[in-house]
Amino acid sequence: MTEALHLAELNVGRLLAPTDDPRVAEFMAALDRVNGMGKRMPGFVWMMEGSGEPGMGNTETKIDGDPQYVSNLTVWENVESLEHFVWNTVHRSFYERRAEWFEVLGGMHFVMWWVPAGHRPTLEEGLDRLAHLQAKGDSDRAFGWSYLKEAQLWKTHACARMAAE
Known part of the structure; x- marks a missing residue:
């Protein structure tokens, strides 16, 4: 019997600022609005939560102690459900405007695996996967959209790589 897998x-x-x-x-x-919509999407499984304080999302979780580094860690039933949320909802308009709020980062800052x-990944696990992707490129261990044959929407909706993807 094959173990069921979800996409983190x-x-x-x-x-x-x-x-x-x-x-x-x-x-x-x-x-809160965008995250709340994500949680109601078909195929959504889990999201790393912050304190629950309104308007903060998960922004209290610091990376390397830097209060301006923010992260989003979610799990989805499949590629299609994540792709639909990213590219076919209000999330897309915020993605397209990311340069208004985020610094341009030198390397890859989005990873899937x-x-x-039933597994709930930790931020440390995700950062380890991201480091692997940055060091070695797409693999079964860590990958971006182009690695997934099921993913199609990113090809037509993705903007130029500039700020946080």
């Missing part, structure tokens, strides 16, 4: 994804970015700064206020104000159904 980690997306990290560094905000242009602290979370309470007016320069990122529009992004921060939309977090397969996890056993």
